[in-house]
Amino acid sequence: MQDQLSQTFAALADPTRRAILAHLSQGEANVSDLAKPFLKDMSLPAITKHLKVLEKAGLVTKTRDAQWRPCKLNGEALKTASDWMEQYRQYWEESFDRLDAYLKTVTAKKKATAKGKKNGRKK
Amino acid sequence: MQDQLSQTFAALADPTRRAILAHLSQGEANVSDLAKPFLKDMSLPAITKHLKVLEKAGLVTKTRDAQWRPCKLNGEALKTASDWMEQYRQYWEESFDRLDAYLKTVTAKKKATAKGKKNGRKK
DNA sequence: TGGTTAATTAACTTATAGGTTAAATATAAA
DNA sequence: TTTATATTTAACCTATAAGTTAATTAACCA
Structure with a gap:
């Protein structure tokens, strides 16, 4: 397993994931909301994986609400990266x-x- | 070929490369200078490759001086990433x-x- | 000319990132 | 109790990242 900062930068190094973060900057959203703009280009499991990368990097927090998984942006990891820069x-x-x-x-x-x-x- | 911002973040997602940037923040250095702290852990060609990643990401500029290749930090790419954040x-x-x-x-x-x-x- | 130093290139290995489809799980709703 | 909805997991494929060793290029020096 890599160090946290490397994981954060790696998570940011993908346009799909950055778009997901942009979406989340508009407020909480669940997985299928986040997936919708990408379903022409990739499958739902692909989005699940992207979200897992974002979670492990500490950029996104996923909670539970019945069968939904509301996601929200987590600023701390971004701050760590920003501080490094x-x-x-x-x-x-x-x-x-x-x-x-x-x-x-x-x-x-x-x-x-x-x-x-x-x-x-x-x- | 990926977009520039993705390449920049990807380049930053490696501790060896971040250490190289840190070294370059102290001033110009050629390849073997930059490699020295890592030669216990990896070969010179590995460093050549890391530098190529940093160059393609626009983070480092390499010039020529006889058989040496002085490298210097290039702030612009970092600014682009920082602006995104x-x-x-x-x-x-x-x-x-x-x-x-x-x-x-x-x-x-x-x-x-x-x-x-x-x-x-x-x- | 030949040797030394600096760096790159080539060819290769291994691990992992990022995608797929199909099946499984979990909750709600009928 | 079944069916529909939301999401994840499993198993797999392919490209590429990151390293290796050995060979090659390029410039200087004696």
Whole structure:
């Protein structure tokens, strides 16, 4: 079994599953509601499997109501993933970008030199 | 070939690749630099493959310098993924959470009853 | 020229993701 | 008690992800 963060990203790496999450962002829905937009393209058991992936990733919570299985979005796992990405924000925000990248490079070079390791990079 | 966002999330769904990104956040590095921490666990060609996944996902850019291949982090793909997640922020930020979920449910019900219109929501 | 270093490619193995159809389960409704 | 509805499970198929080892390419160096 993989670590939770890997499972979360893996769950998000499928357009069907992201569409299911989008649907759930409109509110609770049961399995056949969620399946309906996809039944032209795939079977109901396929959706059951997608939901299982989303559940294991912690992105969706499934409860019981008679023969229905109401599903709802679970924000926590998304937050974990978002927090992980947050540490890279500086790398996509302009202006800072080049300066920071430069500073990081300098630091890296200093470290390499201090350790007495040649680092094979020129310029 | 998959859509870009799926490829990005798939690339992030592996701890080795996330560690490579973390390394690159400290500055440029070539393939063997990046491989070093993993050579106890896997071969160099394995790292080559991981880098290829990261490149295709747009997360890493590889250039040439003699026989070396300096790699650097590319923030844009991360931003795309982060932007996608952003739309769910409300689902992991407390206080809003329950109220908003409730409102969404009400809206969904009304839609079902009124057989109404499309909703294209944003923000 | 030949040797060394850096990295990739090729060919292969194994596990798993994502789909299928058919059968099974669970609850409600008639 | 049977039938209908909602969903899951089982068994299976196929493509691909992730690793391996061995061979190959490319550039530099002596």
